[in-house]
Amino acid sequence: MDAMPPPQSVPTTAGRNGRGRIAADEAYARLREDIVRGRLMPNQRLVEVDLAVTLGVGRTAVRTVLARLEQEGLVVHEPNRGARVRMVTEAEALEITQARGALEALAAREAAVKATPAEVTFMRETLAQMSACLKAGDLLAYSDGNARMHAKIIEASRHHTATRLIAGLKAQMVRFQYRTVLVPGRSARSFVEHTRIVDAIEAGDPDAAEAAMRYHLSHVADTLHEMTSAHAQHRASPSHLVHF
Amino acid sequence: MDAMPPPQSVPTTAGRNGRGRIAADEAYARLREDIVRGRLMPNQRLVEVDLAVTLGVGRTAVRTVLARLEQEGLVVHEPNRGARVRMVTEAEALEITQARGALEALAAREAAVKATPAEVTFMRETLAQMSACLKAGDLLAYSDGNARMHAKIIEASRHHTATRLIAGLKAQMVRFQYRTVLVPGRSARSFVEHTRIVDAIEAGDPDAAEAAMRYHLSHVADTLHEMTSAHAQHRASPSHLVHF
DNA sequence: GTCGAGCAGATTGTCGACAATATTTCGACC
DNA sequence: GGTCGAAATATTGTCGACAATCTGCTCGAC
Numbered sequence: 008m009d010a011m012p013p014p015q016s017v018p019t020t021a022g023r024n025g026r027g028r029i030a031a032d033e034a035y036a037r038l039r040e041d042i043v044r045g046r047l048m049p050n051q052r053l054v055e056v057d058l059a060v061t062l063g064v065g066r067t068a069v070r071t072v073l074a075r076l077e078q079e080g081l082v083v084h085e086p087n088r089g090a091r092v093r094m095v096t097e098a099e100a101l102e103i104t105q106a107r108g109a110l111e112a113l114a115a116r117e118a119a120v121k122a123t124p125a126e127v128t129f130m131r132e133t134l135a136q137m138s139a140c141l142k143a144g145d146l147l148a149y150s151d152g153n154a155r156m157h158a159k160i161i162e163a164s165r166h167h168t169a170t171r172l173i174a175g176l177k178a179q180m181v182r183f184q185y186r187t188v189l190v191p192g193r194s195a196r197s198f199v200e201h202t203r204i205v206d207a208i209e210a211g212d213p214d215a216a217e218a219a220m221r222y223h224l225s226h227v228a229d230t231l232h233e234m235t236s237a238h239a240q241h242r243a244s245p246s247h248l249v250h251f
Numbered sequence: 252m253d254a255m256p257p258p259q260s261v262p263t264t265a266g267r268n269g270r271g272r273i274a275a276d277e278a279y280a281r282l283r284e285d286i287v288r289g290r291l292m293p294n295q296r297l298v299e300v301d302l303a304v305t306l307g308v309g310r311t312a313v314r315t316v317l318a319r320l321e322q323e324g325l326v327v328h329e330p331n332r333g334a335r336v337r338m339v340t341e342a343e344a345l346e347i348t349q350a351r352g353a354l355e356a357l358a359a360r361e362a363a364v365k366a367t368p369a370e371v372t373f374m375r376e377t378l379a380q381m382s383a384c385l386k387a388g389d390l391l392a393y394s395d396g397n398a399r400m401h402a403k404i405i406e407a408s409r410h411h412t413a414t415r416l417i418a419g420l421k422a423q424m425v426r427f428q429y430r431t432v433l434v435p436g437r438s439a440r441s442f443v444e445h446t447r448i449v450d451a452i453e454a455g456d457p458d459a460a461e462a463a464m465r466y467h468l469s470h471v472a473d474t475l476h477e478m479t480s481a482h483a484q485h486r487a488s489p490s491h492l493v494h495f
Numbered sequence: 496g497t498c499g500a501g502c503a504g505a506t507t508g509t510c511g512a513c514a515a516t517a518t519t520t521c522g523a524c525c
Numbered sequence: 526g527g528t529c530g531a532a533a534t535a536t537t538g539t540c541g542a543c544a545a546t547c548t549g550c551t552c553g554a555c
Binding site: 032070071074078080086103105109113117168 | 273
């Protein structure tokens, strides 16, 4: 099985490293992007020599990159049997969402203490944009605002550890990218929940901010759970997306 | 600076890999252990060729190991300047504790739903042992029971993602290994808190379990915060340990 | 005496080659 | 015709070597 020729995407810039300094880091970023963006299918075998020519580096560098990606949870590696793009099941996706939620709640709490006025202003503006998108019925743009909002809250938390962990979890999820806002009636409630979070942050109330974020994320998780349950029956909607 | 001869610990078993299969994994486990157990000091330079001879593997394998450990957050790596054992500041230690707390709260919630009767029994037994240690005044043994308890809750959660993340965070902390139970009066309250957590898990109440764990961990964080604040003044107690 | 240029040593970045192991293919035998 | 075994192939595991880069030191000029 898996006899298809390695599509491998990204035709490779060249054999020469151009003149970029650290070829290995470049290779890491490139391969990571290919996995995260979904250009490489799950369970796709990652043959070292193939990657070496594709990425324009030696096999040793590829091996290092693979080790990093395995530690990051993006590839799995069986001894003497090579590496494959990691396949995340829906159950794992739910786990990841839960863990991410726990950490984002912490981030919201910290943001309530450490957010600058400029950051709060940005959140308010984003909220306004989201409201506009909602009225215009542009749910996709709303979802983008949603993402910007969460990113800003995390940034405002100045919690390096939480930020790092959330980024890692996010990378494992992008393939899924569910967007709960597309569920009928979800977006309106989502907007109210976000408003409350920002209110708490602006008021500098950590408990309220954490609680609001937790409340928000529990709804997201519930929606996700329902979607995956339903999905088990008529599995025909690949664009069935979720997003916080 | 740093002219001291690399102490490197662990005299190396041999040049031959004995007959263990994957030498690289062995090397990874060994070096990781050396860092985590504190045999290698923070900011200690990790010269590849030295590690190669110490661990009995080639430099390529060392390089791979270093990449994994960097991704894991145990070493830092500056381009062309080599790797060093990562130095975690007390501020970062607090961050890690907070993140770990958020994830353990999640684990407690899941454990309330998924714990088997056998696991609950184990927790009750551990609780009994802790109580005995408390009466006997053996705080160190109490702390061990403490660790077993938390490990069991995490195991009972069957939450692979949370388990993985917590393990990673724990590894970065072992150097510190604060033991809050050594703070006067802390251990008694700690015991009550743990009892409440187990009660909630046995009752199968996720909300209560999460809340109890959150309550417990907030106290741990507070104690830790006070300790580090005090520590800033008379920094003379290296055995100043914290533990959940 | 101090400062900068240039040199020497040390260390990392990168690579291809060789050995060990798994997978596939092909042929012989039942 | 099917199945078991053995060679052939493919792929990974490991290593030392070479080049690039950084660090520290010496030496000369001001």
